[in-house]
Amino acid sequence: MEDKLLLIPGPTNLSPRVREVMARPQLPHVGSEFYSMFKETVGLARYVFKNAKGVQYVFTGSGTIGMESSVVSLVSHGDRTLTLMNGYFGHRMLMLNQVHGAKAGSLEFEGGRAADPDSLRKELRKNSHSVVFITHVDTSSSVMNPVAELVDECNRAGVLSVVDSVCAIGGVPLDFDKLGADIVFTASQKALAGAPGAVLIAVSQRAIDHMEKRKAPIESYYMNLLRWKPIMEDPRMYLATPATQVITALREAMLELKEEGIENRWARHKKLGELTRSRVEGWGQRFVAEDRHRADTVTSFWVAKENAGEVQGTLEREHGIMIARGLYDDKDKMLRVGHFGILSVDQLRGALDSLGEVMKQLGTVPGDVHVSSASMKR
Ligand SMILES: Cc1ncc(COP(=O)(O)O)c(C=O)c1O
Numbered sequence: 001m002e003d004k005l006l007l008i009p010g011p012t013n014l015s016p017r018v019r020e021v022m023a024r025p026q027l028p029h030v031g032s033e034f035y036s037m038f039k040e041t042v043g044l045a046r047y048v049f050k051n052a053k054g055v056q057y058v059f060t061g062s063g064t065i066g067m068e069s070s071v072v073s074l075v076s077h078g079d080r081t082l083t084l085m086n087g088y089f090g091h092r093m094l095m096l097n098q099v100h101g102a103k104a105g106s107l108e109f110e111g112g113r114a115a116d117p118d119s120l121r122k123e124l125r126k127n128s129h130s131v132v133f134i135t136h137v138d139t140s141s142s143v144m145n146p147v148a149e150l151v152d153e154c155n156r157a158g159v160l161s162v163v164d165s166v167c168a169i170g171g172v173p174l175d176f177d178k179l180g181a182d183i184v185f186t187a188s189q190k191a192l193a194g195a196p197g198a199v200l201i202a203v204s205q206r207a208i209d210h211m212e213k214r215k216a217p218i219e220s221y222y223m224n225l226l227r228w229k230p231i232m233e234d235p236r237m238y239l240a241t242p243a244t245q246v247i248t249a250l251r252e253a254m255l256e257l258k259e260e261g262i263e264n265r266w267a268r269h270k271k272l273g274e275l276t277r278s279r280v281e282g283w284g285q286r287f288v289a290e291d292r293h294r295a296d297t298v299t300s301f302w303v304a305k306e307n308a309g310e311v312q313g314t315l316e317r318e319h320g321i322m323i324a325r326g327l328y329d330d331k332d333k334m335l336r337v338g339h340f341g342i343l344s345v346d347q348l349r350g351a352l353d354s355l356g357e358v359m360k361q362l363g364t365v366p367g368d369v370h371v372s373s374a375s376m377k378r
Helices: 016-022 032-049 063-074 088-099 117-126 147-156 205-213 225-233 244-260 262-282 308-319 345-361
Strands: 005-007 055-060 080-085 103-108 131-135 160-164 183-187 198-203 298-302 321-325 334-338
Touching: 005 334, 005 345, 016 244, 032 055, 032 198, 032 244, 055 225, 055 244, 063 088, 063 131, 063 160, 063 183, 063 198, 063 205, 063 225, 080 088, 080 117, 088 103, 088 131, 103 117, 117 147, 131 147, 147 160, 160 205, 198 244, 205 225, 244 262, 262 298, 262 345, 308 321, 308 334, 308 345, 321 345
Parallel strands: 005 321, 080 103, 080 131, 131 160, 160 183
Antiparallel strands: 055 198, 183 198, 298 334, 321 334
């Protein structure tokens, strides 16, 4: 199979080192080799999250397991919760709250707008909520929310906060201890540049206390964060068979990240984001996300003539580069370029040259700005 350059917003390209460890003989999940490797992985996750104070989890499952284990572990039936939505993944979080019996409210920010701390403050003054759910970067719209300010509002109001940082951690500055959120999670296949299949979750002591004190039991076996806690401390205990190749790949990817240095990694992603935005501006395309809230990990823009599919197909066929389209109703009107992981600025520059050429060749012109994104509601 020929190598393609993945510029989709996950999964991302794997380094030769990560690919090599995945091809090694099967490593059993019992035995000292895996135990020490797993402990090291949890330690590396602490480094990536800057989590010295909270509990750190790594286990098998995709990012959605991070979303659902946060909801099911913190929320009891009938609790009032609030989800801030500016894209498809915010809406998924709202749905998960509904599925698990919350009186789930939402503040919706449409048309590429970021969640606004003033609106959150007003809502928290008006109504009481037990948990607020925030998406750091919504991958569908590429809006980056002002997470620190939003979490501050939650803390001032004495409300727990959960941050879905699946499309941010590793590519965007985040310091779990300083942020003061109660849960922050990500998945292995995005800016950390691991293979898909592992979820990484940082949890505050306050959230653990909340789970321990709740009256109703946590209504899940696998997604119960209290059940996983002792395993993180002592991986010799068995709960469920980990995807050992995925965990080994994640460890290798995080070792590479640590060698680069987390701050250098953020700085490289800033350059990747700036380069992409300057090209999109140069092409005259219209961004989906509002100014000042465009992520350094993914960039979305509207295309006219509904030819997103044609651009995507031609770029893959003729240049071996994969980008993404919008989700559901936006699939013909929107293109999304993922720029994270091990991608270098030069690699991205070359790929954007090719994308520019393809759009020119196909006569792609700037698309209308779609104020309301119907694809959010799936
Ligand atoms: C912001 C965000 N949250 C959650 C998810 C869900 O992750 P997964 O597809 O790994 O279940 C994604 C996936 O792209 C995402 O981008």
